Amino acid sequence: MIQILYYPEVSSTMDTAKELARKDCPDFTVVVAGRQTRGRGRLKRQWLSDDGGLYFTMVLRPDIPVQLSSRVNFLASLTLACVLRELFQIDAAVKWPNDILVDGHKISGMLSELEAETDRVLFVNIGIGINANNDPSGVEPGASSLKKITGREISKKMLLARFLAEFEKRLKKAEFENVIAEWKKYTVTLNRRVKIVTHKEVSEGLAVDVERDGALVLELADGTRKKIVYGDCFHQGECFESQ
Ligand code: BTN
Numbered sequence: 001m002i003q004i005l006y007y008p009e010v011s012s013t014m015d016t017a018k019e020l021a022r023k024d025c026p027d028f029t030v031v032v033a034g035r036q037t038r039g040r041g042r043l044k045r046q047w048l049s050d051d052g053g054l055y056f057t058m059v060l061r062p063d064i065p066v067q068l069s070s071r072v073n074f075l076a077s078l079t080l081a082c083v084l085r086e087l088f089q090i091d092a093a094v095k096w097p098n099d100i101l102v103d104g105h106k107i108s109g110m111l112s113e114l115e116a117e118t119d120r121v122l123f124v125n126i127g128i129g130i131n132a133n134n135d136p137s138g139v140e141p142g143a144s145s146l147k148k149i150t151g152r153e154i155s156k157k158m159l160l161a162r163f164l165a166e167f168e169k170r171l172k173k174a175e176f177e178n179v180i181a182e183w184k185k186y187t188v189t190l191n192r193r194v195k196i197v198t199h200k201e202v203s204e205g206l207a208v209d210v211e212r213d214g215a216l217v218l219e220l221a222d223g224t225r226k227k228i229v230y231g232d233c234f235h236q237g238e239c240f241e242s243q
Contacts, residue, residue, distance in 0.1 A: 002164055004030045011038040014113060014127045017057035020122040021115070026134055027061040034075065037128060039129065041198070042111055053135030054156045057127040058167075064176065067073045069124050070214035072171075073098050073112050076126050078183045079167045080108060087174075088150050096189040096207065096233050100130075104188075104235075105144035106130045132156050149187045180210055189233060194218070196231040196233050203228060204236075 003026060010016050013031040015038075020029055032055070039049030049055055062072055077098040084092035084100065084107075095101050100108035111127040131145035132154050146154045184190060189207050196203045196216065203226060205218035216228045 001026075001027045002030060002168060004032060005165075006032045006034075008034040008233055010036055012036050012040055012127075013057035013068055013178060014040065014111060014125060016031055017059050017125045017127070018113060021059045021125060024031075025054050025059055027059070028149055028168065029059040031059075032056040032160065040111065041109055041129075043174055047109065047111075047129050048134075048136045048139060049129065050134055052132060052145075053136075054128075054130040054132045054160060056160065058164075060124050060171075062121060062124065062171070064121060066114070066119055066121055067213055068176070069114055069116075070097075071111075071176050073110060073126060074183045074214055075170055075176070076128065076167060076204065077110055078179065078186060079170055080130075080163055081126065081186045083159070083163050083166050084146075087159065088146060088154070092148075092186075093185045093188040094183060095235070096187065096210065097214060097230070099153050099233075101188060101217075102144060102149055104142075105137075105138070105149075106142055107144055107146060107149070130159070132159065139169045180214065184210060189216070189235065192238040195234040196228050197234065198231040203231075 010033045013033050016033045035051050035086045036049035036055050039047035041047040075139045077094045081092040081094050081100055084090055093101050099106055100109035107132045112124055115122045133146050133147045135148055136143045157175050174222055203218055205220045208219045209217040218226045220226055
């Protein structure tokens with residue numbers, strides 16, 4: 001059963017969710033916020049979180065080995081892309097690892113935090129920010145919002161309810177073996193030149209595959225292949241390098 005907790009304002013739904021998870025809140029507790037004062041993105045970036053956007057974190061306790069836990073994130077981005085397509089008839093696509101783009105513009109980002117005991121996942125918290133009725137494009141030129149794309153105010157409540165129902169259904173069906181294969185059908189990252197930036201290095205190459213654990217495989221200039229497990233992905237050859 002899904003338990004939704006709504007807060008008008010929090011520092012970050014990731015913080016609230018972590019606190020609840022450590023206090024043994026039930027599986028599929030969802031922390032939703034009207035706005036965040038310290039919303040955060042991947043690689044310690046800030047996530048603009050004023051009114052109008054949809055911000056939530058799901059506390060999940062899947063019974064899967066740690067090495068395959070990233071599949072839950074891929075299932076979440078895949079589900080969100082499908083729900084956005086169905087609700088708004090837009091060409092929502094997934095960008096590695098878990099961004100949602102529409103016509104090259106980012107409309108959603110995902111962050112996950114995991115705690116485990118030996119090989120057992122205690123919880124994996126998945127935080128999702130969706131540019132719904134806000135417009136971050138002034139500050140983030142590569143970003144857009146559902147309102148801007150569809151030309152109308154969208155119901156955040158309806159979007160959240162639809163996403164959660166669909167995600168719960170897909171999680172229960174335990175289609176984990178097929179998640180990556182299905183995700184690949186909706187991605188705009190494969191078969192294009194990308195640059196992956198981490199704290200340690202920058203890798204450039206052709207994105208040729210995503211492995212069963214979610215790692216991106218790059219074909220480098222010298223023909224060798226490199227497996228990338230995390231990082232910021234920049235698509236090259238677009239009018240801008242989308243983040
Ligand atoms: C990214 O693309 O860098 C990930 C952005 C994740 C933002 C969401 S909003 C809800 C949750 N709370 C946060 O502070 N971050 C995530």
